[in-house]
Amino acid sequence: MKATNPRNVAKVIANGRKPKRIERPVDGEGHYLPVSSYFGENLFDFRTAPSIPESVRKEILSVSKSGNKKISREHAEIVASAVTDWAVSRGATHFCHWFQPLTGSTAEKHDAFLSFAPDGRPIEKLSASQLLQGEPDASSFPNGGSRTTFEARGYTSWDITSPIFLKKSLNAVTLCIPTAFVSYYGDALDIKTPLLRSITKLDKAATEYMNLTGHDTKFVDVTCGCEQEYFLIDKAFFASRSDLVMTGRTLFGQLTSKNQQLSDHYFGAIPERVLAFMCELELEMHRLGIPAKTRHNEVAPGQFEIAPIFTDANRAADQNMITMALIKETAEKHNFHALLHEKPFAGINGSGKHINWSMGTDDGLNLLEPSKEPHQNPRFLTTVSIIIEAVKRHAKAIRMSIASQGNDHRLGANEAPPSIISVFLGETLDKIYRSILEGATYVHNTQNTLDLGATQLAHLLKDNTDRNRTSPFAFTGNKFEVRACGSSAATGFPMSVLNAAVAEVFEESNEIIKSEISAGKSIDEALTSVTKKWLKNSYDVVFNGDGYSKDWLVEAEKRGLPNLRTTPDALKILSDINETKFLTESGIFNQTELTTRHNVLVENYNMLRCIEFETLLNLIRQHIVPSTIHYKTELATAIKGHKEVGIDSAIEFEMIKKLNFTLNSLMTCVNSMENGLKGLTENEEENSFKIANELMPVSEELAKFCNQLEEILPNHLWNLPKYYDMLFIR
Ligand code: ADP
Ligand code: MG
Numbered sequence: 164m165k166a167t168n169p170r171n172v173a174k175v176i177a178n179g180r181k182p183k184r185i186e187r188p189v190d191g192e193g194h195y196l197p198v199s200s201y202f203g204e205n206l207f208d209f210r211t212a213p214s215i216p217e218s219v220r221k222e223i224l225s226v227s228k229s230g231n232k233k234i235s236r237e238h239a240e241i242v243a244s245a246v247t248d249w250a251v252s253r254g255a256t257h258f259c260h261w262f263q264p265l266t267g268s269t270a271e272k273h274d275a276f277l278s279f280a281p282d283g284r285p286i287e288k289l290s291a292s293q294l295l296q297g298e299p300d301a302s303s304f305p306n307g308g309s310r311t312t313f314e315a316r317g318y319t320s321w322d323i324t325s326p327i328f329l330k331k332s333l334n335a336v337t338l339c340i341p342t343a344f345v346s347y348y349g350d351a352l353d354i355k356t357p358l359l360r361s362i363t364k365l366d367k368a369a370t371e372y373m374n375l376t377g378h379d380t381k382f383v384d385v386t387c388g389c390e391q392e393y394f395l396i397d398k399a400f401f402a403s404r405s406d407l408v409m410t411g412r413t414l415f416g417q418l419t420s421k422n423q424q425l426s427d428h429y430f431g432a433i434p435e436r437v438l439a440f441m442c443e444l445e446l447e448m449h450r451l452g453i454p455a456k457t458r459h460n461e462v463a464p465g466q467f468e469i470a471p472i473f474t475d476a477n478r479a480a481d482q483n484m485i486t487m488a489l490i491k492e493t494a495e496k497h498n499f500h501a502l503l504h505e506k507p508f509a510g511i512n513g514s515g516k517h518i519n520w521s522m523g524t525d526d527g528l529n530l531l532e533p534s535k536e537p538h539q540n541p542r543f544l545t546t547v548s549i550i551i552e553a554v555k556r557h558a559k560a561i562r563m564s565i566a567s568q569g570n571d572h573r574l575g576a577n578e579a580p581p582s583i584i585s586v587f588l589g590e591t592l593d594k595i596y597r598s599i600l601e602g603a604t605y606v607h608n609t610q611n612t613l614d615l616g617a618t619q620l621a622h623l624l625k626d627n628t629d630r631n632r633t634s635p636f637a638f639t640g641n642k643f644e645v646r647a648c649g650s651s652a653a654t655g656f657p658m659s660v661l662n663a664a665v666a667e668v669f670e671e672s673n674e675i676i677k678s679e680i681s682a683g684k685s686i687d688e689a690l691t692s693v694t695k696k697w698l699k700n701s702y703d704v705v706f707n708g709d710g711y712s713k714d715w716l717v718e719a720e721k722r723g724l725p726n727l728r729t730t731p732d733a734l735k736i737l738s739d740i741n742e743t744k745f746l747t748e749s750g751i752f753n754q755t756e757l758t759t760r761h762n763v764l765v766e767n768y769n770m771l772r773c774i775e776f777e778t779l780l781n782l783i784r785q786h787i788v789p790s791t792i793h794y795k796t797e798l799a800t801a802i803k804g805h806k807e808v809g810i811d812s813a814i815e816f817e818m819i820k821k822l823n824f825t826l827n828s829l830m831t832c833v834n835s836m837e838n839g840l841k842g843l844t845e846n847e848e849e850n851s852f853k854i855a856n857e858l859m860p861v862s863e864e865l866a867k868f869c870n871q872l873e874e875i876l877p878n879h880l881w882n883l884p885k886y887y888d889m890l891f892i893r
Contacts, residue, residue: 177397182439203452208326214245239291250338260297260319261339263354264304307762354655361662368669380524388473392514394502400884401500411504415869418510440497463511464890505649506572513573514650521642548697555701557664558584564660566733570649580635585706587634633710731851737761829868
């Protein structure tokens with residue numbers, strides 16, 4: 164194939180790529196080392212590092228639990244010095260505080276270890292205060308108007324519960340210290356701080372619940388495992404699609420006749436070049452102590468998934484941020500570009516991030532394990548009823564927490580859960596709960612329901628609960644799966660909201676349990692009262708049917724379940740005091756932090772959409788219009804030539820007419836978009852609604868006309884990589 168236009172040049176390049184061989188760790192004899200031998204080698208966790216004296220470790224941990232004492236300088240110095248030795252011996256020259264500002268990505272500012280001893284000798288040093296606290300210039304991070312520039316100081320503070328890690332690139336090795344990021348006034352300017360607060364809150368409430376109901380535990384950990392979906396396309400195509408570069412998604416593109424209807428990509432053999440990439444990704448993840456576990460092809464062509472073994476929610480959130488960054492970096496090394504956007508290609512599946520969520524005690528009991536032991540089940544049934552109540556009560560806030568412009572393309576698009584938040588339980592649990600609701604209490608009905616449910620539960624539930632992919636919040640055997648979260652999202656925000664909601668209902672349940680027990684009821688009877696109360700209140704949020712069906716929209720409305728369709732609809736919740744009271748009263752967010760988030764998220768939505776609109780207009784002017792005119796000229800020349808030799812040109816005339824019509828329609832739409840953009844004002848919230856309700860439909864119309872032109876124009880005049888190229892050539 165002779166490359167004549169940028170699209171074909173890219174095709175030739177992509178076609179010629181070979182899988183990249185990587186250096187897997189080997190022993191002295193050249194045999195591959197097992198993963199366990201290098202797992203976590205790029206991590207420094209002061210809680211397990213042999214170089215930290217036991218007394219120091221204990222003291223720091225006790226300080227962190229108490230919340231109102233400070234880590235002593237002397238102890239911080241010991242950790243800082245051990246970390247420095249460890250990092251420098253591994254080639255690190257710099258350290259940084261690694262944090263998650265409200266942009267949703269991560270931030271880092273590097274400082275060299277290089278310092279001078281009192282006698283003037285150059286040394287490597289990280290001081291206690293450099294470990295504990297940083298002061299990045301915060302003025303450029305989104306603050307939603309919560310600070311003015313002169314008080315733009317922000318502080319980062321060491322999160323001792325997330326291990327310090329080494330980030331390696333071509334020539335640099337950097338020590339990254341996970342930190343929280345707060346303002347001068349102590350308001351959280353990041354995603355981690357509220358997450359940590361919510362974990363503490365839920366820990367406290369769930370621990371009390373477990374202890375009240377007869378299971379001694381010192382703490383309850385919130386656990387998470389994030390299934391991460393992504394697309395890979397060849398780098399050469401990426402560079403020639405400015406919409407992908409600017410916005411992460413194709414703003415138009417004609418769907419190929421074969422795409423995902425045959426489901427032949429899902430779980431299919433992983434293409435060699437992709438597997439080579441996955442091996443390098445997993446190698447780096449394992450070195451960083453991220454337990455990558457599953458990998459497979461996803462439903463759409465070019466779409467893949469990776470999931471680690473779950474861990475505590477804070478660490479899982481950090482690990483997912485690192486994983487997303489690693490996916491991007493590693494893809495580049497394999498001449499791919501990884502797309503983490505929720506909807507890179509119209510017409511085929513988008514990408515989600517299923518957040519598997521549960522809670523576990525200090526002795527490893529999973530609160531959502533149905534268990535084969537019948538006497539354990541009342542507590543399990545109550546726990547699930549508490550979660551049902553929490554989701555029903557705070558459905559709007561949960562919907563808000565997963566809102567983003569990218570996710571708007573996914574939610575309800577017949578491939579992802581709808582924007583209506585409901586709970587999927589599966590048949591077995593549903594039957595048990597219905598019998599409880601109908602008054603056949605499980606205590607009296609053990610023979611019929613509980614025993615049956617209990618002996619089969621563990622087995623049955625596991626087998627039959629994963630079938631419903633249409634639910635935003637599904638019970639999957641021994642955990643819930645938040646399926647509505649978008650692939651590019653930071654998990655910390657939705658997790659904070661969910662933890663807060665569940666903690667609130669745990670607290671109320673604990674009060675009921677206490678008063679029932681003091682009134683002489685048994686633990687099981689008290690649990691039954693709680694279960695019944697929550698089921699009566701909120702069982703209508705449970706939906707085990709097809710979330711994609713039109714009927715569900717109607718049914719959900721009848722049930723009074725909210726359906727916040729777009730991001731602006733959902734973000735409005737952040738300024739509704741009634742809907743956010745549970746977040747402020749629990750201390751997980753303060754009012755300033757909520758306002759900040761509201762402003763940042765609305766502004767972000769507007770900016771990202773406006774970038775999409777401008778990019779689309781630009782592509783139309785730079786590519787679509789010139790190519791269309793080019794084709795018209797070709798046709799006109801042909802018609803002229805035909806006339807000279809007396810050949811009929813009816814078809815060519817038809818083609819020109821069609822081109823003119825489509826081009827005119829496109830340009831009318833371009834006009835409406837330009838006028839619409841001019842009509843945006845200073846009022847960001849107003850703009851967001853205008854963008855979602857007026858400009859988005861225009862941009863979809865624009866895409867439709869672009870697609871029509873892509874269909875009509877001959878291949879040699881279409882300069883932009885097509886879906887065919889991007890999705891099928893690798
Ligand atoms: P599937 O695709 O069938 O939903 P995967 O194996 O891809 O399942 O992902 C399931 C995820 O759920 C994994 O990350 C796993 O570690 C996680 N998980 C399992 N048990 C728990 C739990 N108790 N708490 C949180 N996450 C869990
Ligand atoms: Mg999976």
